[in-house]
Amino acid sequence: MKQLKLLVLLGALSLSNPILAECRNSGSFQQWMNGFKQQAIKSGIPANIVNGALNNVRFDPGIIQLDRSQNTVAQTFLQYSATKANPYRLSNGKRKMQEDYPLFQRIEKQFGVPAPVLTAYWALESDFGNVTGNVHTLQALATLAYDCRRGSFFRNELIHALRLIQRGDITPVQMRGAWAGELGQLQFIPSSYNKHAVDYDGDGRRDLINSKADALASAASLLRQYGWQAKQPWLIEVRVPPQMSWSLARLDKKLPVSQWAKQGVTHINGQALHGNTNTALLLPMGRNGPAFLAFPNFDVMLRWNESTVYTTSAAYLASRYAGAGQVRYGNAPIQVLNVGQVKTLQSKLRARGLRITKIDGIIGEETRAAVRQVQLQMKLPADGYPDLPFFQRL
Incomplete structure (x- = not known):
C-alpha cells in the first residue's frame, strides 16, 4: 500500500508540475545513497557515524513537492510586515528582551549585536523557539541532495549535518526541523550551524534547538562574521519630498546621510538629517510608500536572507523593539500590482x-x-x- 501511494504521488507530481517531470535522476535513490555514503566516509566522517545516521533514510516525495511549490515573498512590504510585526510578536518580543536581559547584554558585549535585532530574527524564524519544525532533517536533506534541481547544494548540507553528529552537537534522532534542512530556534542550515554555532551555555555542545543561549549567541556570531558593526544603526524611517532624484533611491547607491538631506530627505518627524555615514535610500513600495535609510548593518542583514521584503520587515521589527513607532503608509495611495x-x-x-x-x-x-x-x-x-x-x- 505504501509503495502504491508513493507511485501515485510521484505520478501526480510529474503530471501537475512540468519542472518535476523534466527533472529526473539516473539511478535509484538507494544506489545514489550508497555512493554518497562512500564519499562521506572518504571525507573523514567515520563509517559508523555515516551508516548509523543514513541506513534508514528513505526518499521522501513530499519534500520534493514542498521544494517545487514553495511560496516566496510576493507580498508588498506593508502587507508582509503587518503580518510579521504583529501585536503578538511585538509584545512577546519586548517581554523576552526584559526576561533575558542579562543574556542579551552578555551577547551584545561579546559580539556587538543588540537584543532588538536578535529578537526580531528569533520571532520571525521560530516564534521565539516555539516552532522549529518536526521534519526528519537527514531524510529531507538526502531527498533534496538526490534530486537534480539543487543536488550539489544539499549534498554539501548533508555532509555538514553528518559532521554535526560526528562532533556530538546533535544526534540523528534530535535532528528535526524545517523541510529544507533548517535547524533550531534561529533556523540555521547545517553548514551555518557547523561554521558559526557557539556553545554559550557551557554544557559542552552547541545545541541550537533546545538552548536559547546557544541559539541567540550563534545568531550574533554569524552576524558579526558577516560584518555587523557594533553600536551602529541598521534602518531608520525617513520622510521623502514630493520631488527628488528618484533614481538614486536603490540599495546599490550609497550616499552620505548629509547628501540625502540635501535631496530633501528628513527624519520622520521632519527634523533635518545629519551625518556622513554612507547609506542607501530604501523605498520598498516606491516614492509614495514608506521610506527608510539603510545603513551598512542592513547589508549584513541581507546576507541572512536575500529577500528585500523579508529583510526590511526583520529590520523594521527590530526597530520597533528598539523603540521606533509604527511605519507610515507614505505620501500617497499606491495602486499595487497583483x-x-x-x-x-x-x-x-x-x-x-x-x-x-x-x-x-x-x-x-x-x-x-x-x-x-x-x-x-x-x-x-x-x-x-x-x-x-x-x-x-x-
Missing part, C-alpha cells in the same frame, strides 16, 4: 531585452532595476517600483 500582473510585467520587461532571470511575480531587486531603466526611458520618476499606471503604460 502576482499575475507582476508576472506579465516581468515578461514584458524580458521581451524588451532587460535582465529578468525568473518570471515569479516577485518585485525583487532585479525587477526593480529593469523597471527603473524603462521609467528613465519614459521620462517617469525612476523609483524602480511598478505601480498600476506604469504597468498600464508599459
